[in-house]
Amino acid sequence: MPSQQGPPSSWKQSETTMSEWFSAQELAGLAGVPGTARNVKAMAEREAWNGRRRDGSKATEYHVSCLPPETRAALLNTALGEVAAKVVRAEVQLSLVETNRQQLVADARQGVLHAVDLMMGRTGYSQKKAITLMIDMARLEKLEPQLLAMLKMARDPRGRPSSDGLPSVRSLERFLEQGEKGELVPKIRQKDMSVPDWAPAFMGVYQGPEKRSARAAHDLLKKHWQGEMPSLDQVYAFLRKVGNVSREVGRMGEHEIKALRPFIRRDFSKLLPTDVYSCDGHTFDAEVQHPLHGRPFRPEITVIIDVRTRRVVGWSAGLAESALVVIDALRDACTRHGICAIFYVDNGSGYVNYMMRDEAVGLMGRLGIDMKHSLPYNSQAKGVIERVHQSLWIRAAKELPGYMGRDMDRQAKLATFKLSRKAITKGGAMPLMPWESFVAFCEEQVAAYNDRPHSSLPRITDPNTGRRRHMTPNEAWEAHEAEGFSAMRVTDDEARPLFRPQVLRTVRRCELEFIGNRYFARELEEFHGEQLAVAYDIHDASKVWVYDSEGRFLCTAELGGNSRDYMPASYVERAREKRSDAREKRALAHLDEIRAERQGGYALEMDAPLTIPGLGTITPEQLKVRSAATFDVQAERIEEPAAIATPAPEASAQVLHLPTAPGLRYRRWCELAERQSAGLPIEPEFAQWFAVYPKSKEFAAQQRQA
Numbered sequence: 001m002p003s004q005q006g007p008p009s010s011w012k013q014s015e016t017t018m019s020e021w022f023s024a025q026e027l028a029g030l031a032g033v034p035g036t037a038r039n040v041k042a043m044a045e046r047e048a049w050n051g052r053r054r055d056g057s058k059a060t061e062y063h064v065s066c067l068p069p070e071t072r073a074a075l076l077n078t079a080l081g082e083v084a085a086k087v088v089r090a091e092v093q094l095s096l097v098e099t100n101r102q103q104l105v106a107d108a109r110q111g112v113l114h115a116v117d118l119m120m121g122r123t124g125y126s127q128k129k130a131i132t133l134m135i136d137m138a139r140l141e142k143l144e145p146q147l148l149a150m151l152k153m154a155r156d157p158r159g160r161p162s163s164d165g166l167p168s169v170r171s172l173e174r175f176l177e178q179g180e181k182g183e184l185v186p187k188i189r190q191k192d193m194s195v196p197d198w199a200p201a202f203m204g205v206y207q208g209p210e211k212r213s214a215r216a217a218h219d220l221l222k223k224h225w226q227g228e229m230p231s232l233d234q235v236y237a238f239l240r241k242v243g244n245v246s247r248e249v250g251r252m253g254e255h256e257i258k259a260l261r262p263f264i265r266r267d268f269s270k271l272l273p274t275d276v277y278s279c280d281g282h283t284f285d286a287e288v289q290h291p292l293h294g295r296p297f298r299p300e301i302t303v304i305i306d307v308r309t310r311r312v313v314g315w316s317a318g319l320a321e322s323a324l325v326v327i328d329a330l331r332d333a334c335t336r337h338g339i340c341a342i343f344y345v346d347n348g349s350g351y352v353n354y355m356m357r358d359e360a361v362g363l364m365g366r367l368g369i370d371m372k373h374s375l376p377y378n379s380q381a382k383g384v385i386e387r388v389h390q391s392l393w394i395r396a397a398k399e400l401p402g403y404m405g406r407d408m409d410r411q412a413k414l415a416t417f418k419l420s421r422k423a424i425t426k427g428g429a430m431p432l433m434p435w436e437s438f439v440a441f442c443e444e445q446v447a448a449y450n451d452r453p454h455s456s457l458p459r460i461t462d463p464n465t466g467r468r469r470h471m472t473p474n475e476a477w478e479a480h481e482a483e484g485f486s487a488m489r490v491t492d493d494e495a496r497p498l499f500r501p502q503v504l505r506t507v508r509r510c511e512l513e514f515i516g517n518r519y520f521a522r523e524l525e526e527f528h529g530e531q532l533a534v535a536y537d538i539h540d541a542s543k544v545w546v547y548d549s550e551g552r553f554l555c556t557a558e559l560g561g562n563s564r565d566y567m568p569a570s571y572v573e574r575a576r577e578k579r580s581d582a583r584e585k586r587a588l589a590h591l592d593e594i595r596a597e598r599q600g601g602y603a604l605e606m607d608a609p610l611t612i613p614g615l616g617t618i619t620p621e622q623l624k625v626r627s628a629a630t631f632d633v634q635a636e637r638i639e640e641p642a643a644i645a646t647p648a649p650e651a652s653a654q655v656l657h658l659p660t661a662p663g664l665r666y667r668r669w670c671e672l673a674e675r676q677s678a679g680l681p682i683e684p685e686f687a688q689w690f691a692v693y694p695k696s697k698e699f700a701a702q703q704r705q706a
Contacts (some may be wrong), residue, residue: 021061022075023054030075032068073226106185108153109175115147116172131172138166156186198230199238206239207250214239271308273480274487277333277340278385279304279326282393287402287420290319291435292576296402296420301442302329305388306337307344309480310454311473312388312446313337317439327363334367338487343371366502366551388449396445402432450474500535500545507532512544512557516574519544520561523554588705595661658689666702669693 024040027033033040041060044051049066053059064072112134119130137143138151154175155167162168167175178184198221206217218235230238239247245260252260268276279302287296302325304314314333318325333340343364364371397403402420404413419431433441450473457471471479505512510524512534524532524546532554535545546554659665672682672690682690693699 020064021052021054022064022067023059023061025059027062027067027071030071031073032070102185105153108150109184110179111147111150112154112172113176113179115150116176127176128169128173131169135166135169135172139164193241196230196234196238198225198227201225202230202235202238207247209251209253211251268307272485273306273308273311273477274338274340276307276342276344277304277313278307278344279329280346280385280389281325282389284317285394285397285403285405286400286433287404287416288400288433288438289435294434296432298404299438300325301393302326303385303388303392304329304333305385306340306473306477307384309473309476310384310456311337311450311477312392315442315446317442330363334490336489338489339367340369343369344374345371346374392445392449396441400433400441502533502535502547504531505534506530511562512546514544517559519557519559521546521555521557524557527554585705588701592663592705595663598661662698662702665693666699666706669699 024037024044027040028037029035034043043049044060044062044066047066050063051060052063054061064075067075116127116130116134119125119134120127123130123133125133134143134151138148141148143151151167152165154172155162155165156171160168175184202217202221205220206212206214212220214235215232218230218232222229245257248257248260281300281302284299284301287298289295290297297319299317299319301315301317303312305311306313313336314329314331316325316329316332318328330343363369394405397405402416404416416431423431453470453472454476455470457473457476459468460471460475461467462469503514505514507524507527507530509528510520510522512519512524512532514534514536519534532549533547533551534557535547542559544557544559546557548554659668669690672686676682676690
């Protein structure tokens with residue numbers, strides 16, 4: 001049976017996908033199949049449908065490709081409706097107030113009715129006679145201009161055409177009846193807000209993450225919709241009825257669509273300085289020279305801002321976003337400006353770690369700071385710190401020659417990139433800022449930012465120019481200090497032990513183990529078996545500081561205090577060495593792959609005899625004994641059948657042939673080692689090389705990689 005084209009694969013990317021397997025109970029009653037599950041099973045056996053046992057059930061389910069065409073069409077329409085039911089919102093017409101036109105017409109009619117009442121009171125005429133007199137006077141232009149304009153405005157345009165633009169007597173009588181009921185506002189034609197039958201299926205295609213255009217979604221629907229197909233104009237008319245936000249549901253993710261939905265504007269006027277610090281990391285948009293090897297790289301900057309005054313109170317720059325960079329930025333903020341009450345951060349690894357959150361040794365507990373995390377994918381909640389990246393760091397990056405921002409011209413970015421890489425390979429001056437100059441540059445940019453007027457701060461009169469402007473972050477901070485505010489700062493003597501990271505370690509015979517080092521102090525003899533807090537300096541591994549469970553200082557433990565031959569390695573050095581080893585392994589693996597592509601060879605060992613036309617059968621044992629040179633000759637024979645008749649010279653076994661690739665040479669040595677361990681002799685021409693090769697650096701490198 002010919003199979004019908006199914007739904008496009010891109011539909012499977014949506015949240016609701018069409019199932020491809022259906023049981024007899026689910027198929028019963030659909031078009032093209034019997035009405036009972038028993039008869040459906042009989043039909044499936046008769047036509048040999050592709051079936052399988054459903055997971056967790058004894059029921060048999062059948063693949064959609066085996067079903068009749070009309071059954072597949074019915075299942076497709078049902079699936080389209082289910083998709084649309086989950087992504088299409090019911091649009092409710094808002095009870096809006098009258099339009100400006102309706103209000104003007106209602107006021108004009110009220111004024112005309114008031115004039116009719118006055119005329120009836122002054123003349124004693126009946127209602128109809130007074131209305132007739134008013135219209136006659138209007139036609140003779142004997143009414144006041146204002147009343148004449150109200151008469152023309154009060155006319156219902158849906159009535160008979162009028163050459164003079166005046167309403168009829170019957171219209172004014174009807175206005176009097178409507179005025180008594182409070183219905184003077186004219187009716188306007190409302191849009192047809194009904195949802196056509198094809199709309200759910202169309203929206204199921206249109207509201208996808210692929211963000212198809214209306215025309216593309218219409219063309220895709222045309223291939224699968226079984227009912228009456230709408231025109232493209234009808235599709236555009238329906239999309240104009242859907243709300244601007246509801247139309248984008250499904251086309252935009254939850255994070256992206258937040259830019260269209262309502263938000264809460266936070267008020268910070270009741271805060272004081274140091275109440276809330278907001279912290280975030282930012283990858284600098286310009287390349288500078290690496291502090292260790294001088295190569296181009298983009299540093300990670302962590303900045304802390306005071307929410308009340310918008311003052312940058314602390315910052316730090318490092319090789320990557322980590323807890324150490326965050327601790328350094330927090331130390332800068334607490335020593336220069338004060339300890340905060342709330343530390344507002346995201347859920348990055350630089351904040352969610354034992355150095356920050358641990359109850360016993362964490363920095364937040366020792367400083368008495370309450371750390372609050374923003375919701376994932378909710379950058380709008382941290383708009384204060386996100387804006388600093390744009391107005392401070394991106395603005396500063398554009399002043400450097402190594403700028404690599406997304407808005408930079410691609411050709412200019414490529415030219416800068418080539419200059420820096422050329423200086424690395426061929427020597428010469430690096431056109432990038434050195435690390436020491438970059439740190440001083442960042443300090444200058446932070447100082448300039450704090451002295452620049454901020455649009456979210458109150459306005460003041462500039463004492464120099466006499467003009468009104470916003471306060472600067474420094475002026476806002478000083479204004480609070482003038483009102484009696486005093487920040488709780490940390491002195492340099494207090495900061496040194498306070499900002500040392502701490503870990504919990506168990507004392508074993510006056511020794512403490514940390515990052516592979518052993519520290520010794522005789523003062524710990526009576527604390528054997530107890531768990532104590534150990535503070536360390538990330539740049540100095542020669543000693544650690546030990547505290548008891550209540551935070552009292554006990555002693556200083558020296559590295560190898562009871563040993564002599566030991567080479568210390570600080571925390572930063574060990575991390576740097578570990579990172580370098582990982583990069584070296586990746587580079588060696590990539591290099592071996594390149595050499596393997598050049599030399600060729602089998603990635604897996606042969607475990608069965610191989611028959612090659614013209615060469616006969618080769619067993620795995622024979623293949624291991626042959627040299628790499630003989631293997632190359634055989635490969636050439638396979639590619640050129642004409643040369644098969646000429647046998648390889650036997651004298652080649654008397655010449656030493658070694659592979660050119662290091663990996664193949666190491667494999668050859670391993671084969672010879674297996675022969676030696678099996679008691680087999682090694683060819684004389686390979687004996688000397690077999691004994692000397694293990695002493696080479698290449699052998700050591702290949703052995704580490706293996």
